[in-house]
Amino acid sequence: MGRNLFDTVWDLHKVRTLESGQDQLFIGLHMIHEVTSPQAFQMIEERGLKVLHPERTFATVDHIVPTANQERPFQDRLAEEMMQAIENNTKKHGIEFFGLNTDRQGIVHIIGPELGLTQPGLTIACGDSHTSTHGAFGAIGFGIGTSQIRDVLATQCLAISRPRVRKINVTGTLKKGVYAKDIILKIIAELGVNGGIGYAYEYAGETIRGLSMEERMTICNMSIEGGARVGYVSPDETTIEYIKGRAYAPDGEEFERAAAFWRSIASGPDAEYDDIFELDANTLEPMVTWGITPGQAVGVSGRLPRVAELPDEHKEIADKAYAHMGFSEGQSMQGQTIDIAFLGSCTNGRISDLREAAEFLKGKKVSDSVKAFVVPGSKQVARQAEAEGLPQIFTEAGFGWRGAGCSMCLAMNPDKLQGRQICASSSNRNFVGRQGSPTGRTLLMSPVMVAAAAVAGEVVDVRDQI
Amino acid sequence: MPEIHIKVSSVEGKAVPIHGNDIDTDQIIPARFMKCVTFDGLGEYAFYDVRHDEQGNLKGHPFDEERYANASIMIVNSNFGCGSSREHAPQALARCGIRGIIGESYAEIFAGNCTSMGIPAVTLSQDEIKQLVASVEKDPGMTVKIDLAGGVVVAGSQRYHFEIPEAYKQSLVDGSWDSTAVLLENLDAVKETVASLPYLNGFQRAG
Numbered sequence A: 001m002g003r004n005l006f007d008t009v010w011d012l013h014k015v016r017t018l019e020s021g022q023d024q025l026f027i028g029l030h031m032i033h034e035v036t037s038p039q040a041f042q043m044i045e046e047r048g049l050k051v052l053h054p055e056r057t058f059a060t061v062d063h064i065v066p067t068a069n070q071e072r073p074f075q076d077r078l079a080e081e082m083m084q085a086i087e088n089n090t091k092k093h094g095i096e097f098f099g100l101n102t103d104r105q106g107i108v109h110i111i112g113p114e115l116g117l118t119q120p121g122l123t124i125a126c127g128d129s130h131t132s133t134h135g136a137f138g139a140i141g142f143g144i145g146t147s148q149i150r151d152v153l154a155t156q157c158l159a160i161s162r163p164r165v166r167k168i169n170v171t172g173t174l175k176k177g178v179y180a181k182d183i184i185l186k187i188i189a190e191l192g193v194n195g196g197i198g199y200a201y202e203y204a205g206e207t208i209r210g211l212s213m214e215e216r217m218t219i220c221n222m223s224i225e226g227g228a229r230v231g232y233v234s235p236d237e238t239t240i241e242y243i244k245g246r247a248y249a250p251d252g253e254e255f256e257r258a259a260a261f262w263r264s265i266a267s268g269p270d271a272e273y274d275d276i277f278e279l280d281a282n283t284l285e286p287m288v289t290w291g292i293t294p295g296q297a298v299g300v301s302g303r304l305p306r307v308a309e310l311p312d313e314h315k316e317i318a319d320k321a322y323a324h325m326g327f328s329e330g331q332s333m334q335g336q337t338i339d340i341a342f343l344g345s346c347t348n349g350r351i352s353d354l355r356e357a358a359e360f361l362k363g364k365k366v367s368d369s370v371k372a373f374v375v376p377g378s379k380q381v382a383r384q385a386e387a388e389g390l391p392q393i394f395t396e397a398g399f400g401w402r403g404a405g406c407s408m409c410l411a412m413n414p415d416k417l418q419g420r421q422i423c424a425s426s427s428n429r430n431f432v433g434r435q436g437s438p439t440g441r442t443l444l445m446s447p448v449m450v451a452a453a454a455v456a457g458e459v460v461d462v463r464d465q466i
Numbered sequence B: 001m002p003e004i005h006i007k008v009s010s011v012e013g014k015a016v017p018i019h020g021n022d023i024d025t026d027q028i029i030p031a032r033f034m035k036c037v038t039f040d041g042l043g044e045y046a047f048y049d050v051r052h053d054e055q056g057n058l059k060g061h062p063f064d065e066e067r068y069a070n071a072s073i074m075i076v077n078s079n080f081g082c083g084s085s086r087e088h089a090p091q092a093l094a095r096c097g098i099r100g101i102i103g104e105s106y107a108e109i110f111a112g113n114c115t116s117m118g119i120p121a122v123t124l125s126q127d128e129i130k131q132l133v134a135s136v137e138k139d140p141g142m143t144v145k146i147d148l149a150g151g152v153v154v155a156g157s158q159r160y161h162f163e164i165p166e167a168y169k170q171s172l173v174d175g176s177w178d179s180t181a182v183l184l185e186n187l188d189a190v191k192e193t194v195a196s197l198p199y200l201n202g203f204q205r206a207g
Helices: A003-015 A036-047 A077-092 A108-113 A130-135 A146-155 A180-191 A213-226 A237-242 A250-264 A314-324 A350-360 A378-389 A390-397 A447-457 B040-045 B088-092 B108-115 B128-139 B166-173 B180-184 B187-196
Strands: A014-017 A023-026 A031-034 A058-059 A097-098 A124-125 A140-143 A157-160 A163-169 A198-205 A231-233 A275-280 A287-289 A298-301 A342-344 A371-374 A399-401 A421-423 A440-445 B012-015 B016-017 B073-075 B102-105 B121-123 B144-147 B152-155 B157-162
Touching: A003 A014, A003 A124, A003 A140, A003 A198, A003 A231, A014 A058, A014 A421, A014 B187, A023 A146, A023 B187, A031 A108, A031 A146, A036 A077, A036 B128, A058 A108, A097 A342, A108 A124, A108 A250, A108 A378, A124 A130, A124 A146, A124 A421, A130 A140, A130 A213, A130 A237, A140 A231, A146 A198, A146 A421, A146 B180, A157 B016, A163 A250, A180 A213, A180 A275, A180 A287, A198 A213, A198 A399, A213 A237, A213 A399, A237 A250, A250 B108, A342 A350, A342 A447, A342 B102, A350 A378, A350 A390, A350 A447, A378 A390, A390 A399, A390 A440, A421 A447, A447 B108, B012 B073, B016 B128, B073 B128, B073 B144, B102 B144, B108 B121, B108 B166, B128 B152
Parallel strands: A031 A058, A031 A124, A058 A097, A124 A140, A163 A198, A163 A275, A198 A231, A342 A371, A342 A421, A371 A399, A421 A440, B016 B073, B073 B102, B102 B121
Antiparallel strands: A014 A023, A023 A157, A287 A298, A287 A440, B012 B144, B144 B152, B152 B157
16 A cells, blocks of 8 residues: 555566665666667677577667668668667677568657557666656656666666656646647646656646557656656556557466556555646646747747746746747747648657647648658558558648658758758757757647648647647 | 776866756757767767857867866756767767766766766756856866765865765765676576566566
């Protein structure tokens, strides 16, 4: 009684307390990708070490893959070199690799759940800060650096300090046109981009219970934008139903035993927390970022803050944001023109995101002044979308339909902003330079808001149009 | 198997202040420079887009100022290193000669990455950082020392008591910051954990 899921799962995986005071934590699932892993393989090889649990390690490629032409060798020599490195490393160490020649490739945080690798009660590590996504299943997902990838490869463990746990209780009903993305953007705006440092966030309450798994993933995904390395939702029947029948999920009687275990680890109604934050979903509206951190967001009907009225600690970054974005204090984001519309990423590149956007786009046309494209989060998402006729809707509306990958979320592939272009983006970070141009500008918003902005050529309130 | 047990009890050198809150790892090392399979060449790309204009000309960044040349201590503000988990960020800084960081606060993954590389990232209050930066700007040649064992930052005649998570301090001071060796010591205990985890045992030990 009184235990939250985080403490239960942590204790299950705690091997021992180290002399430093940190815990040695066993990692149930290690996912790797091409950008942050090659140096880690080099490090273990230099020390003559092997991968301890290759059967608990899975690899894919997502960050660097081109989305327009995926033929090998890639035209980008460096990207091709990274591709070969992960192919060689996974082959050499006996790690299953979902490469471009398989139908399971995609963004690491999208394929884990869709393959049934991501399950409640696991500890999951990956060299990518958005590993918090997997917490949507009641797992503890950590983003780690390359030295820690080395640790997990060699020992299947991390040396890590136990964070505190903050419950974020969301109640009320989302209005039409308001989505999971708006919930998490609002939480970050309220608690700050550093408010979650030292915390794991548990998202709970009736609103969260009513969300699909894909919506929960969107919320957990952006925990790190609020400073929290871990974000999770306790598993329930929605979780169990999602996992059933997936490629790596248990089946038959084992599935029933698994489901019983998953139910047993959920935070109880009397679970204790270090902190609780309440959010009323009834009052939420579509959110749009206006600045250079994900915390600089406003409701679409609101006005941009006046620097003089902000708390002291937010003034300097607000000044920087206005200087970079070229916006004015007190202006509305509605009517702000855009140049690019990007639909995709580990935040909002899943099938439900594509369905919502396609539904909105039926019979509409992208503005002549906007270049718009969709990058499905995985090959499975792409295949499902094809089965439902979505690519046709997107292309008829004027969106480009691409291959799966991270694409313009971080612009490590050829998809980049040019100069000062403004992008309406369903991704997760609006940092200066994030989308490939040092002077480029990013407006984060929900997928349907991206679709609506693409059609109007400017930011609009999607609630007026659906 | 070579083991690394280098004790980091103090670091010292000239300091360079980097102004601004919420400096993310995309700024420290833009993603396009992460197309590499080793960390070796990253030094020249640290803060690239903040240091260079679009024609590649230097814009005037502390890393390029003569007065801060060869600095090994970096002074930063709050939430430094937020965003992407990329260890490429501290790896690039280390390749510019940075051996220690003093700041108001750090993003969690960044602080962990620094520690795994043997780089102490210690915390002072906002006022103390202001004072320290003012001293360094006045006398850029001054030696700033992070005395980890003693728990103080020493700059000229000034001494500031810093904070750092005890586990980080301990692992740096006793040389166990290269955690692979520490974690490898107890593989038998790992086997016990494996044997007790429901999902590795057909969920036979439910609950």
